[in-house]
């Protein structure tokens with residue numbers, strides 16, 4: 304568990320007596336991109352806040368590889384479901400610790416008799432760091448990015464709702480925040496809410512329980528823009544879907560903007576009412592796909608630059624190649640490299656250093672994407688024998704899958720062209736190069752092959 308791993312790291316930095324007195328007194332709950340640390344009383348809370356929180360946050364981010372990861376410190380013995388207000392993130396306080404933490408945020412988060420303003424109660428905050436300016440465009444997200452900019456830049460509701468879907472860690476949330484931030488830039492007074500579907504459901508349950516349903520309805524139905532993430536979470540929650548349906552209609556009728564994100568195409572969302580799925584498709588539905596190597600490298604370079612680091616070409620291609628399944632993992636790898644550089648006071652990054660810093664992650668990746676596995680998966684998919692991958696036959700039914708397997712090996716492993724050639728029946732490196740070029744060309748011109756390639760890519764990387 305994350306907290307246990309954090310403690311193990313802290314044990315190397317903090318005396319045992321302090322660990323036992325202050326840190327082991329905390330109860331930890333990991334929930335969505337955050338670690339909740341629950342202190343039994345204000346003394347423990349203040350001690351942890353003043354002396355250990357920055358280190359905890361540092362380790363939590365390194366361990367999760369997520370530099371957005373938050374550590375939330377509160378008094379209590381369990382995370383309330385739902386909390387009456389958003390717990391106070393301590394990220395900023397970590398950067399600027401005050402000598403005595405204000406008591407207010409902690410008691411406020413746990414005291415339902417002191418309701419916060421409505422906007423605080425029913426919302427997740429927009430993240431000002433997720434903007435269009437730091438969203439790197441590539442083939443895989445071009446349409447989603449263009450549509451999001453259009454929605455953020457214009458008050459008209461041509462694309463309403465905008466529905467963004469795609470796999471884990473590919474940038475859906477980033478685009479939603481970017482839209483919200485852009486709307487607020489243009490219309491500073493606009494009422495824009497970003498919320499996880501789960502939060503919407505929990506807040507609604509809480510509103511029902513506290514006889515605040517009218518306030519809840521009024522709040523959502525009077526927004527200028529509503530952004531709901533992880534819409535798949537509504538599945539099977541009939542009462543919430545009903546309420547959302549009415550909110551949705553009210554906003555649409557009022558020409559207010561609705562932006563939704565999900566892991567699936569609307570039609571494929573199980574457990575969601577048909578009338579909602581139909582409405583999701585009324586505006587524009589855009590997909591974010593897994594980024595190709597060039598986009599991964601561009602994202603990596605941008606993130607490194609933002610962190611004040613210049614990555615040599617071989618290093619950025621190396622990391623981009625090895626962390627291919629999603630951008631969160633890619634970011635995590637970069638964070639780890641940066642953290643190792645800081646720890647070792649290194650300013651120039653080299654391949655050796657990166658390989659060493661990412662040793663554990665690379666080892667687990669190697670198990671997943673080996674050339675042997677690529678050959679096996681591709682052969683199974685096209686219903687040919689694995690030995691056909693090495694054979695001399697030029698028959699199209701085996702030659703094409705072989706070329707695809709070679710192209711995937713080039714894309715997903717760090718083997719050189721001659722090494723790939725060797726693995727595929729001792730072929731010359733020029734044959735591999737030709738295969739990669741041919742597959743790239745076909746992916747552009749033949750949608751069926753493009754789809755097959757993507758399915759194989761996903762199978763091998765998820």
Ligand SMILES: Nc1ncnc2c1ncn2[C@@H]1O[C@H](COP(=O)(O)OP(=O)(O)OP(=O)(O)O)[C@@H](O)[C@H]1O
Pocket residue numbers: 371433437438439440444469470471472473474475476477478566602630631634
């Ligand atoms: N094109 C991009 N350019 C820069 N950063 C990106 C890009 N795409 C994603 N990221 C970053 O990758 C991380 C994961 O992205 P995000 O949280 O938006 O993914 P998601 O699709 O919403 O995933 P999930 O379904 O798990 O919520 C974030 O830190 C985000 O800023």
